[in-house]
Amino acid sequence: MAKLSDIIEEFIKEMFNDSNNNIILIQRNELADQFSCAPSQINYVLTTRFTYNKGYLIESKRGGGGHIVIKQLNHEGSNERETIINQSIGNSITYHNAVDIIENLYESNIITDRECELMKIAINDRTLILTENRNKVRAEILKAMIMVSLS
Structure with a gap:
């Protein structure tokens, strides 16, 4: 049952x-x-x-x-999503590494300039100031934004 x-x-x-x-x-x-x-x-x-x-x-x-x-979410680009989320981000990511991923998405014309800037602001240390484990929270926020951007 x-x-x-x-x-x-x-x-x-x-x-x-x-x-x-x-x-x-x-x-x-x-x-x-x-x-x-x-x-x-x-x-x-x-x-x-x-x-x-x-x-x-x-x-x-x-x-x-x-x-x-x-x-x-639509599954176009799901292989790309999986690669970014599992291999590049994982369970924790530094701000610098997260920005590299975001800028790569922008340079690949996957996200717009405005989306790029919004994503950077959402994951920066000032935004996450009250969070104890910033890198884990940053990873979860970044994964969510990438899922939506690549759908």
Whole structure:
């Protein structure tokens, strides 16, 4: 018998298949009611099964009933994404090395000048000043931005 997490994951993936779209909207509480589970179970599935490393982007919209947007990133350039994320970034990256990757993306015409500058600001030491382990946080931020840029 499949675990509840597996069942919820399959249900959400079926929603993508049924919609013929790469974006779906769900309401966490309604989904939890449907599966007779706690809303935290839905959160668990979303944070472990629908990550940007697996080709998904999650946004939480609050207010007006609130909902969660799940975007399935297109797989063009997925080999390039995998290489950059796993080999070049890993679990931790310095600012200098991160800037090298960003500038390479810019020089390859994958991102615009504005995107390049925004990415640099998002990962610089001043932005991450309150973070204890800047290089790990920087790596996660950079991975997310690259997933979106290469989708």
